[in-house]
Amino acid sequence: MTAALKSSKPERASLRLRRATSFLVAFAFVVLLLSGIALFVAPSGRVARDIGWGLIGLNKESWGSLHVVFAVLFVGFGIVHLVLNWRPFRSYLTDRVSHHLRLTRELALSLLIVLLLVLATLFSWPPATQLEAAMSYFRRDFWSSGAVGGNPAHGRRESDSGPVRVRAWPRQLGRTSTDIMPAAAHGHRPAYVSSCCALS
Numbered sequence: 149m150t151a152a153l154k155s156s157k158p159e160r161a162s163l164r165l166r167r168a169t170s171f172l173v174a175f176a177f178v179v180l181l182l183s184g185i186a187l188f189v190a191p192s193g194r195v196a197r198d199i200g201w202g203l204i205g206l207n208k209e210s211w212g213s214l215h216v217v218f219a220v221l222f223v224g225f226g227i228v229h230l231v232l233n234w235r236p237f238r239s240y241l242t243d244r245v246s247h248h249l250r251l252t253r254e255l256a257l258s259l260l261i262v263l264l265l266v267l268a269t270l271f272s273w274p275p276a277t278q279l280e281a282a283m284s285y286f287r288r289d290f291w292s293s294g295a296v297g298g299n300p301a302h303g304r305r306e307s308d309s310g311p312v313r314v315r316a317w318p319r320q321l322g323r324t325s326t327d328i329m330p331a332a333a334h335g336h337r338p339a340y341v342s343s344c345c346a347l348s
């Protein structure tokens with residue numbers, strides 16, 4: 149008779165629960181990872197709204213909601229998973245005889261790598277700088293560079309931040325304030341207004 153057939157009913161129920169939480173953690177992580185990647189390559193909120201950005205039919209807000217909801221579920225399922233597997237987890241980390249934390253080479257190395265990555269992020273060392281630069285590129289330039297059908301006017305430099313100076317626009321475009329106001333109300337900048345909106 150196999151071990152599975154020999155096990156009692158409560159044992160089978162607990163095994164099922166453990167299995168189910170393992171799958172839930174894994175699937176929640178997949179959704180978290182995919183939504184995290186989508187948020188990583190997404191343009192800034194303003195550009196996303198203006199160009200109607202979306203990825204496989206979902207806009208930035210939906211990706212953000214998925215990410216936050218599954219972050220909470222991932223943590224929740226993760227805690228249940230850890231509680232249900234506490235014994236094997238503890239024996240994985242502790243010495244069998246003394247029951248004290250066993251500082252293996254792998255544990256020490258993992259801690260060192262994480263510590264170095266924390267320092268790299270705080271002090272802007274590689275690879276943190278490259279990751280930040282890649283994210284800024286997607287935020288500000290990629291979707292608005294025209295390479296993927298965006299509008300170059302959405303390329304945003306730091307100097308563009310702050311309140312939009314509406315009064316300068318009509319002069320730049322050779323139009324009156326009344327012409328420009330509907331577009332201005334949507335926060336569009338001059339080049340975008342002139343190229344995208346039919347102004348009478």
Ligand code: HEM
Binds near residue numbers: 177184185212215220
């Ligand atoms: C699986 C790998 C993950 C990737 C690739 C990822 C990526 C990202 C990215 C790119 C953002 C946007 C950051 C920004 O707007 O500046 C983000 C936001 C966020 N992430 Fe993750 N993330 C991951 C896992 C997690 C986990 C494990 C948690 C929490 C348990 C988490 C919680 C959040 C929260 C709360 C936000 C803010 C969302 C918002 O402002 O709408 N993420 N993540």
